[in-house]
Amino acid sequence: MHDPADLTTPTPPPATAAPVLLRAAGLACGYGAGAVLTGVELTLRAGDxxxxxxxxxxxxxxxxxxxxGELEPVSGTLERQARCAVVPQxxxxxxxxxxxxxxxxxxxxxxxxxxxxxxxxxxxRLARAALGQVGLAEHADRTFGDLSGGQRQRVLVxxxxxxxxxxxxxxxPFTGLDAVSADRLEQLLLQLADEGRGLLIATHDVEQARRWGTVLCLNKRQIAYGHADVLTRSVLEATYGGEIVDIDCAVHGHHDVVLPAHHHEH
Amino acid sequence: MHPSLALLTWLTDPWTEALTRRALLEVVLLGIAGGALGGWVVSFNLGYSAESLAHALLPGLVGASLLGAPLLLGGAAGLLVAAVAVAVAGRIPGLDRDTAVAVVVTALFGLGALLALSPDTPAGLQGLLFGDVLGVSDTDLALAGGLVVVLVGALTVLHPRLLVIGLDRLSAPALGVRTLTMDVTVLVLLAVTLLVAVQGLGNLLVVAVLIAPPSAARLLTRRMAPMLVVSSAIAVVGAVAGLYLSYYAGTAAGASIAAVLVGTYLVLAAGTAAAAALTRARTRPTPEPAGAPA
Amino acid sequence: MFDVLSLPFVQRGLVEVLLLAVGAGVIGTWIVLRGLSFYAHAVGTAAFPGLVLADGLAFPATLGAAGTGLVVALGVGALARREGGADRYDSQTALVLVGALAAGVILASDVFHSGANVETLLFGSLLLVDGHDLAFAAVASALSLLGAFFLHTRWLVVGFDARTAPSLGARSPLPDAILLGLVALLAVAALATLGALLATAVLVVPAATTRLVCRRLGPWQLATVALVAAEGVAGLWLSVEWNAPPGPAIAVLSGGVFAVVAAGRAAGLRPLTAAAALVLLAVGGSGCGALEDGSGHGVRVVVTTTQLGDIVREVGGPDVRVTQILHPNTDPHDYEPRPKDVRETARAKLVFVSGDRLDHWMGDVVHQSGGSPLVVDLSTTLPVQRPGKTSGPEASRHDPHWWHDPRNVEAAVGVITARLARVAPAARARLERRAGAYRLRVEHLDRGIARCFAAVPPAQRRLVTDHDAFGYFAARYGIRVVGAVIPSQTTQAQPSAQAISDLARVIRREHVRAVFPETSLNAKLAHAIARQTGATADHELYGDTLGPADSAGSTYLGMERANADAMVRGFTQGADRCTIPLT
Structure with missing residues (x-):
């Protein structure tokens, strides 16, 4: 496991000169005419x-x-310097x-x-190599549906x-994974970042978010973007609009844990 | 003649014969019933069942005639067997419901066609249960009236449960809605509608009433309850327009109604697509002045 | 048991099924995987307007079906993309199908007034398979293999998760359009043998069956090709043994296999056990279909219609062995020849056909039999002929219902006797004696009927019937045909509100007292008209076919006598009857 202290990727502006992969300015997104999300300002660099x-x-x-690229921006600019891949649920x-x-x-x-x-x-060969990279070389010929949830997630990675x-x-990607699988996936993501990829990871786990260094908080508009330090209580409240419960326990340290307001997926 | 009088004559002329008046009443009744049920047929993607379950009448019909049982009973039995078989086979993992329909209907229709080859089977048997909208009898009308009552009642009672499944089939059991029971119920309602309506209208027309009006209504409203009402309204109006077409253009009655209903969908689809394009062009902030090409 | 394989049409059918199996097996798995079952069914069924057009404008049926298939594929694809769901084609398919069928019915009813050939193609027939069909099936299968080879991954990506497919770079609509096109191609290829309504028996059911036991695409595709081939061959063999069209036989067989495999899987049985049970079932079933032979000894003669069968039996007596193709109450307009017909024709010396396109399908049967019987078309030597009414290539120069004028039957008896005597010279005297006696009875009938109608006031002799088959009868006995409930000489058409309203007005204006539904047709419309106009519709007529053995119309003489009686009773509202003692 990485200690959160190791990761001090300062954003924005970045001190490192990693190449910019993606830049959005005043971006509003939505379906057809109406914007569902507004004010997205973000710069994604290699290794983020x-x-x-x-x-x-x-x-x-x-x-x-x-x-x-499936939806056209409703307004604002979006510069993609590189291709995007998605790992769906x-x-x-x-x-x-x-x-x-x-x-x-x-x-x-x-x-x-x-x-x-x-x-x-x-x-x-490339596909086998990729499966090897996610630690599934020996499972390459197994039926996808027979794999465990974590293994399936890694296949999609x-x-x-x-x-x-x-x-x-x-x-x-961490939805429904047990602790061991989650650990493996987390290491895999770090590895990908170290290789110079930029990752955007949707999650509900604030704890994780802090570890990864950079956070993007959205609630119909961009609430915050930057180093995990931006995750103040007020930012979290604005993001989730729900009550925040402090859990003071040894495992979690002294971080806020959020119980999202309407969250009934699992 | 005064123009308005001429128009009146034009409007009333088709209904001077009792035959066409019966046809009108029948299509209005089945438009109400079919338009409402059709909303669920389209939402649940039951188009294939709606189109093909009527084929399952055949083995039941032939079987009944070979056994000397009432034909209607045989047809009903064939339909019910098919409806339940489709609901059960559709739950086999790896097969979607349409595949289940294909398997069940292909087998039953093939069986019916084989049995019908028996020299003991009276000819034109299928014709006995496949009506023409112009050949509607009092029994057909009474059945259609009964169907409207049963269907509207059942759909009102089941509405909340159907909504749950339509919204999210996977979490329905957690909300206390049994999906198998509801699948069977909807398919049985569909089977009953087909049994009654096919006798009055013929298969093609019934499918048209079940599919085209709700598809058109879906373009106008995304909410379920208003959609069912709009769907029924489109079905009734389209059916009446189809009868006018058949009367004045001299085209086949059932096919004319079906063509008008499908045409309504196409016109609305083109209209809503154009309207959406227009809205997009208007609302997109562009440096050009208003009226820039979409 | 397997001697049927020596028949040329069965061999051709086998080649067709095996050719088809390759494409149907491979594409079938994609149909099941991508949820295209309804589309596969619809694209064949929607061939109807194409077939009507092909029939009406005299171009090959396959071309018509392929054209419609293409339009349906494009229509469904376009509508589905409009609705934004590349993974669901359900209501779009239904809409396109309804539109196509409505167009087909309107074309058949109001433009070409025809379509008797069309029904055969909706159900398919082994006998329809010709070199073109084999070539078409081969091309369809070859293209399917090519498509499946190159587009495998594309189809998989969209099927696996349609929503992420674009982000994986699968943005082009072409691979899916090609899949829809290939399904359409195979459905059209399956049309000839299986018919539009049962194409799913090879396109969907086998793939669904193997899906129950296969966990991976490769083995699944191989297993499906093998199963389609096995079910196709077994189904063909059963269809010859049961004397049934191949479509229903293959459909029932494949449905049965599915049921057994599904039940076996539910009960935890191994697939092999299930297969063994199935073979037992099929062998048991095949015993039920024993062929009956033409009755009697003597010269083998094949006749098409029931009334011809009766007449030839009267003349031939024990000197001929008559095989009659149509059963009582079978509509000759849309009969689909069966394997046994071909076998019998192969052995026959003489074939009598009614002619004027009523039984045009007999041409195929003779052609397929490989034999060289003498074919006698009785419609070419008649003393009384009326112009045919149907337009389009279906059109016959003459109204084909000639037997309703007894004078035509007398002439036909002469031709039949002469032809029979030529192939059985030893029986000439006996044939001529029986023919003479029969001709006397026909004359007696003719006079009797004429007497009956003479007693009915001319103003009352007004005939309204389903399917105007009675032009000859009406002309012979001074009856005016006021209208037909289905005003066309074929039975496919659907009337318009206008036609029905007009007819009802005419019936009331002319004070018609009875409308007559024909026994072999749906009588619902006739009853509706009668109910409205106050006429009765209780008296049925024998039009195209004799009635079953225990009915009044079981012989030609009985049929015309019953028709005369029904009409007289209808015209006089039951006050009068027509009873002619049969001598």
Whole structure:
């Protein structure tokens, strides 16, 4: 585990000269005419791990879809210097789908190929390598639906690796994982960041967010963006609009723990 | 003749014959029932069931005639078997409900076609249960009236539960809604509607009434209860317009109504698409003055 | 047991099914995986307007079906993209299907006034399979393999999670459009053998069955191809043994296999055990379909319609062995020939057909049988002929219902006798004696009917019937045909509100007292008209076919006598009857 103290990525402005992957200014996102999320100002650099905090319906998914290019910005500017990959929530994928872990990882190769080309030998090697990188080399030929939740999440990360996108968006990747799986995934994310990728990770865990260094708080508008120090009580209240419960216990240290207002996913 | 009088004559002329008046009453009744049920058929993606369950009449019908049982009973049995089989087979993991419908209906229809080859089977058997909107009998009208009462009653009672499933099927059990029970209930309601309506209107027209009006209504409103009302209204208006078309253009009655209903959907779809494009063009902040091309 | 395989049409059917199995198996798995079952069903069923157009404008049916298939594929694709869900095609499919069927009915009813050929294609037939169909199936399967090879990953990505597919770079709509197109192609290819309504028997049901036991795509596709091939071959064999069209046989077989596998899986059985149970079931079932042979000994003769069968039996007596293709109460307009018909025709020396396109399907049967029987078209040598009414290529020069004028039947008896005597010279004397006696009875009937109608005032002799088959009868006995409830010589059409209203007005104006539904047709419309106009619809007529053995219309003479009696009773509101003793 990393000590939060290790990670002092100062943002913004950054002291490091890591290349900018993504920059949004005055960005408003939404469907059709109406904006669901406004005032997004953010700069993502290589090596950043940004925790995206916010209640359900706060605009996380809308932001992700806009960053992916599925939605046009309603207003403002969005400069993407690099391609985006997404790691969706694993329960959205059909678990009865008759594919192996390798098949899923191989789906990442699609983005590099014209529509009529099938992935070739090199792509398969790449997919196997990616599965190796997420620690699932020996599970490559197992049926996707038979893997554990954490393993499935890592397969989807491997898919993003095959996509070889410098920007990876992760949609609540820790949802439903046990402690061991969560630890493995966390290390994997650190590794990805160290390789120079920029990660945006949607989460509800403020504790985690602090560890990752940079946070983006959304609730219909951007509440805060910057070093984890911005996570003050007032920012958290503005983000979640709900009550904040202090849990003073040895394990968590002295951090605020948020119980999001309308959170009934698990 | 005074123009308004001519218009009046034009409007009333088709209804001078009792045949067309019955047809009108039948399509209005089934428009109300079908438009409302159709809202759920479209929301639950039951289009295939609506289109094909009527084929399951055939084995029941042939079986009943070979056994000397009442035909209607046989047809009803065939439909109910199909409805329950579809609901059960649709729960097999890996198969979606449409695949279940394909399996059940293909097998039952094939069985019916095989049995119908028996020399003991009277010919034109299927025709006995497949009506034409112009051949509506008093029994058909009474059945259609009964159907409206039963369907509107059932849909009102079931509305909250149906909403829960329509919104989020996965969490429905947690809210105390049993999905299998509701699936079977909806399919059985659909089967009853088909049994009654197909006798009065013929299969093509029934499917048109069940699918096109709710699809059109969905373009106008996203909320369920108003959508069901709008859907019924579109079904009734479209059906009457179809009868006018059939009367003045001399086109096949059932097919004309179906064509008008599908046409209504297409026109509304094109209209809402154009309106949405217009709104987007207006609201998008652009440096150009208003009226810039979308 | 397997001698049926020597028949050329069965061999061709086998090749067709095996060719189809490759494409249907591979694409079938994608249909199940991508939830395209309804679309697969609809794209075949929606071929209806294409078939009507092909029939009406005289271009190949496959072309018509393929054209409609393409339009449906594009329509569903476009509507589905509009609604924003690439993974659901349900109500869009239904809308397109309803639109297509409505267009088809309007085309058939109001533009071409035809469509008798169309029904056959909706149900398919082994006998319809020709070289073009084989080539089409081969091309469809080859394209399916190509598509599945190159687009595998694209189709998988969208099926796996349609919402993240664009972010994976699967943005082009083309792969999905190609999948829809391939399904359409296969549905059209399956049309010839299975018919539009049962194409799902090879496109969906086998893939759904193997889905129950396969966990991965590769093995699943292989298993599905094998299962489609096995069910297709077994279904063809059963269809010949049961004397049934292949579509229903394959449908019931594949449905049964699915039920057994699903039940076996639920009960925790191994797939092999289930398969064994199934084979037992199929072998048991095949015993039920024993073929009945043409009765008697002597010259083998095949006739098409029930009335021709009766007449040839009267003339031929024990000297001929008559195989009659149509059963009582079967509508000859939309009959689909069966395997046994071909077998019998292969062995026959003589074939009598009614002609004027009423039984045009017999041409296929003779062609497929590989035999060289002499085909006698009785419609070419008639003394009384009336112009046909149907337009389009279906149109016959003459109204095909010639037997309703007994003078035509007398002439036909002469032709039948001469032809029979040529192939059985030894029986000439006996044939001529029986023909002479029968002709006397027909004359007697003719005179009797004429006498009956002479007693009815001309103003009352006004006929309104389903499906105007009685032009000859009416002309012979001075009856005016006021209208037909379905004013067309085929039975596919649907009337308009205008036509029905007009007819009701005419019936009242002319004081028509009875409308006559025909026994082999749906009588609902006729009853509705009668109810409204105060006429009765209680008297049924025999039009295109004789009645079953225990009915009044079980023979030609009985049929015309019953028709005369029904009409006289209807015209006179039951006051009078027409009883002619059958000599």
């Amino acid at each position: 791990r940004v925790a995206v905090l916010g209640p359900n319906g706060g605009g996380k998914t809308t932001l992700f879809r806009t960053l992916l 694993t329960e959205r994928s059909r678990l009865d789908f008759p594919v192996s872990a390798l098949d899923v990882a191989l789906m990442g190769a699609v983005s590099r190929l014209p529509w009529w080309r099938r992935p070739g030998k090199a792509d398969r 491997a898919r993003a690796l095959v996509q070889d996108a410098p920007i990876v968006l992760l949609d609540e």
